[in-house]
Amino acid sequence: xxxxxxxxxxxxxxxxxxxxxxxxxxxxxxxxxxxxxxxxxxxxxxxxxxxxxxxxxxxxxxxxxxxxxxxxxxxxxxxxxxxxxxxxxxxxxxxxxxxxxxxxxxxxxxxx
Amino acid sequence: xxxxxxxxxxxxxxxxxxxxxxxxxxxxxxxxxxxxxxxxxxxxxxxxxxxxxxxxxxxxxxxxxxxxxxxxxxxxxxxxxxxxxxxxxxxxxxxxxxxxxxxxxxxxxxxx
Numbered sequence: 001x002x003x004x005x006x007x008x009x010x011x012x013x014x015x016x017x018x019x020x021x022x023x024x025x026x027x028x029x030x031x032x033x034x035x036x037x038x039x040x041x042x043x044x045x046x047x048x049x050x051x052x053x054x055x056x057x058x059x060x061x062x063x064x065x066x067x068x069x070x071x072x073x074x075x076x077x078x079x080x081x082x083x084x085x086x087x088x089x090x091x092x093x094x095x096x097x098x099x100x101x102x103x104x105x106x107x108x109x110x111x112x
Numbered sequence: 113x114x115x116x117x118x119x120x121x122x123x124x125x126x127x128x129x130x131x132x133x134x135x136x137x138x139x140x141x142x143x144x145x146x147x148x149x150x151x152x153x154x155x156x157x158x159x160x161x162x163x164x165x166x167x168x169x170x171x172x173x174x175x176x177x178x179x180x181x182x183x184x185x186x187x188x189x190x191x192x193x194x195x196x197x198x199x200x201x202x203x204x205x206x207x208x209x210x211x212x213x214x215x216x217x218x219x220x221x222x223x224x
Contacts, residue, residue, distance in 0.1 A: 004155075033211065043156070045211040058211060090155050092212070100146075101212055103155030 003027070004104035006091055012110045019078040021107050023091030031094045032074040033101065034058075034066065036087040043090070049074055081111045116200045121219040130187040132218050134200035137181040143204050145176060147185045148214070149196040156199070156212070159185065195222045 007022035023032065033048040035058075045058030047066040055066050063085060067075040078085055091104040117135040124130040136145065146161040160167055160174045162183075167174045173186040187194055199217040 035212070042214050043212055048211070092155075100158050100161065101156075102158060106153070106155045108153075 004091060004093055004102050006089075006104040006107050008107050009105060010108050010110075012112065013078075013081050014112055015082060017078075017081045017111075019081050019109065019111075021076040021078075021089055021091075021109070023074045023076070023104055025072055025074075025093045025102075027093065027095075027102075028071065029093035029095060029102075030071070032068065033092040033094070034064075034074065034076045035090045035092065036060070037090055037106075038087050046076065078109075081109075083111050085109065086111045116202055116215055118198070118200055118215065118218045120216065121221065123221045123223055124187075124190050125223050126192060127189055130190040130194065130220060130222070132185040132187075132198050132200075132220065133182065134185070135182045136200070136202045139180050139202050140204075143202045145174065145180075145183050146201040146203065147172070147174065148199045148201065148212070149194075150199070150217075151193075151196040156214070159198075190220075190222045192222050192224060194220065196220060 003026045005024050013019050031050050034046045035043045037043050044060050046060055046064050047055055047058050049055045049068040052068055052071050065077045089107045092101040094101040144161050144163050147159040148156045149159055150156045160169055160172050162174045162176055176183045197217040197219050199214040
């Protein structure tokens, strides 16, 4: 079974803090994704990576950056957290079949 | 990408087969049908996908009509743990970002 783990299930941070969300997968998948999910807005793609050290912007990259130093690890960084970044953050990987994506359990981030 | 239409919610008795319909009347020849579900407070979970033929795996069966304008996801023996929002997606394979875009989905309630 594919396993995608995220560093925290729940996180509370203050405005202006730098926040790191980690995602680790154990299936040697090349593609990894970061989404956020908000009520009424659905799932929105922040960044994705199709190889080590490669990254591409998704639909809403502003305020975020990513790091992919190793194939199994994809980190999402909030440079200076703001209250509008309060959300559920979901990491995913995919097999060769593009829409067969495997999601982690999610990190519910609250920025106060 | 073709648009999908799903009922907002459905109920199913525990132990019975849950049949979740999806209309995708504008589907084109190279678009696949994918199903995901999301249990409350968890990340989305890939279930199954297909192009033309019916498909079955350990979780579910996917029945696609001959004209491909609609499909049905079947959970053969629903349990309380199958209570979730189920998303039907239609998408061409091969795009680089391959982001998931969920519609509103069907909220399935399994009744004891």
